[in-house]
Amino acid sequence: MTRDRPEPPLALVAELTHRCPLQCPYCANPVALARASSELDTESWLRVFDEAASLGVLHLHVSGGEPTVRGDLATLVRAAAALGMYSNLITSGVLLDAARLQALAEAGLDHVQLSLQDMEPGDADRIGGFAGGHAVKLAVARQVRAAGLALTLNFVVHRQNLERLPAMIALGETLGAGRIEIAHVQYYGWGLLNRDALLPTRAQLDAATTAVEAARMRLRGQVVIDYVVPDYYAARPKACMGGWGRRIMTVTPAGRALPCHAAEGLPGLVFPSVREMPLAAIWQDAPAFARFRGTDWMAEPCRSCDQREIDWGGCRCQAFLLTGDAARTDPACAKAPDHAMVLAATAASAAAPPSYVYRGDRRTRENVR
Amino acid sequence: MTDEAAVPVFADGAKFRFDRVRDSWVVLAPERLFVPDAHAVEILRLIDGQRSLGAIVDALAARFEAPRDVLARDVADMLHDLADRGAIRL
Numbered sequence: 001m002t003r004d005r006p007e008p009p010l011a012l013v014a015e016l017t018h019r020c021p022l023q024c025p026y027c028a029n030p031v032a033l034a035r036a037s038s039e040l041d042t043e044s045w046l047r048v049f050d051e052a053a054s055l056g057v058l059h060l061h062v063s064g065g066e067p068t069v070r071g072d073l074a075t076l077v078r079a080a081a082a083l084g085m086y087s088n089l090i091t092s093g094v095l096l097d098a099a100r101l102q103a104l105a106e107a108g109l110d111h112v113q114l115s116l117q118d119m120e121p122g123d124a125d126r127i128g129g130f131a132g133g134h135a136v137k138l139a140v141a142r143q144v145r146a147a148g149l150a151l152t153l154n155f156v157v158h159r160q161n162l163e164r165l166p167a168m169i170a171l172g173e174t175l176g177a178g179r180i181e182i183a184h185v186q187y188y189g190w191g192l193l194n195r196d197a198l199l200p201t202r203a204q205l206d207a208a209t210t211a212v213e214a215a216r217m218r219l220r221g222q223v224v225i226d227y228v229v230p231d232y233y234a235a236r237p238k239a240c241m242g243g244w245g246r247r248i249m250t251v252t253p254a255g256r257a258l259p260c261h262a263a264e265g266l267p268g269l270v271f272p273s274v275r276e277m278p279l280a281a282i283w284q285d286a287p288a289f290a291r292f293r294g295t296d297w298m299a300e301p302c303r304s305c306d307q308r309e310i311d312w313g314g315c316r317c318q319a320f321l322l323t324g325d326a327a328r329t330d331p332a333c334a335k336a337p338d339h340a341m342v343l344a345a346t347a348a349s350a351a352a353p354p355s356y357v358y359r360g361d362r363r364t365r366e367n368v369r
Numbered sequence: 370m371t372d373e374a375a376v377p378v379f380a381d382g383a384k385f386r387f388d389r390v391r392d393s394w395v396v397l398a399p400e401r402l403f404v405p406d407a408h409a410v411e412i413l414r415l416i417d418g419q420r421s422l423g424a425i426v427d428a429l430a431a432r433f434e435a436p437r438d439v440l441a442r443d444v445a446d447m448l449h450d451l452a453d454r455g456a457i458r459l
Contacts, residue, residue, distance in 0.1 A: 008390055008391075010402060054390075055390070056388070056390035056391065058388060058395060058397055058402060059397065059400075059402070084386060086384055086397040088399060088400075110382055110384065110397075111382040111399045113399070148381075149381075149382070150380070150381040150382020150383075150399060151382075152399050152400075178380055178381055178382060178399070178455055179399050179400070179455055181400075220453055221449070221452045221453055221459065223455075224399075224454065224455035226400065
């Protein structure tokens with residue numbers, strides 16, 4: 001190994017599709033979605049998985065969109081298992097049933113991460129824009145465990161459901177989840193459009209943190225609870241993706257390789273296609289992966305900060321979305337010159353929230369463009 | 370202190386395997402990667418769903434020159450730590 005060569009990635013996020021029956025207003029997909037006809041075919045994904053395993057990828061996150069819309073899912077999972085990769089299906093669950101889960105378990109799937117939008121069926125279905133979805137998800141959670149698969153319940157939280165966090169944890173316990181992930185909405189794409197409707201208040205957040213700490217004590221050794229304070233309220237930014245081009249690689253439905261699922265929104269970067277370049281060459285040589293890797297790209301206050309190899313300057317996409325410059329310090333950081341923007345957003349959360357803008361809403365799409 | 374009759378197992382969704390790229394053993398779990406040191410690898414390799422904690426300590430005591438009570442404490446500490454992080458069930 002040469003000194004300059006980056007450490008191999010630990011994880012590959014395979015976004016099999018952007019198609020999804022849900023329409024959550026905080027969707028992490030780009031506002032312009034890839035069409036089904038531009039998706040990588042089975043053979044291409046099999047080659048990508050093969051290259052990923054050789055490169056050193058240990059965790060494979062099968063994601064989307066909704067990955068279960070793909071008819072070749074079991075074939076892809078079987079290939080990942082044969083390569084020794086740990087496979088994690090990230091799903092809304094609404095297209096799954098007992099037979100399909102059994103087939104995926106037999107194919108070697110290691111883990112299912114099932115997202116729930118809320119506790120109350122009416123509110124959950126309103127967020128997802130999918131009638132009856134919540135009830136299906138609860139049934140699917142039980143079917144996941146019945147198929148012998150490990151389960152994470154992922155609750156997406158925000159100001160309109162954060163009070164229900166203790167009930168969410170109790171539900172995870174009841175459904176046999178080994179891990180519960182409480183994920184605050186992040187403010188990119190659809191989430192940023194809906195930020196004023198979603199950003200919790202400081203008081204909500206403090207109550208949530210207290211509830212998580214109590215549940216962690218109670219469930220120690222039985223259920224792992226992952227919970228991170230949203231970066232808008234933290235003094236330091238998150239180590240987004242564990243650092244740009246350090247841990248994780250994402251491949252989009254159309255085959256673009258990205259250091260982060262939202263990176264296509266950054267201007268001036270050319271993301272290679274896995275149709276044209278091997279994964280190893282992309283990881284090691286692509287200028288877009290080198291652009292924000294490590295600390296050399298940093299300006300002040302990051303450059304001399306003692307946290308620079310802990311948070312890696314925060315999130316490049318957030319820096320760009322809020323300031324127009326992807327190379328600036330993430331405004332979530334209290335030391336950032338642009339931190340006032342984040343403080344203004346949290347201060348505004350004291351006011352009543354506006355209504356949601358939905359993915360799939362034509363009026364919205366025109367506004368976005 | 371942990372009951373030595375307890376039988377530790379890898380949690381559902383946890384995998385212990387050798388990674389040829391990094392030339393090391395790894396424990397893979399949901400959103401988690403643990404890289405056990407040489408000592409921990411010896412312990413983890415004795416987990417087979419049959420051996421109790423006590424039997425694991427006995428097996429190690431037969432191979433390594435260390436007082437049994439010291440080994441017992443090390444094994445329990447290591448497995449509890451991994452249990453708290455969701456990779457082991459005790």
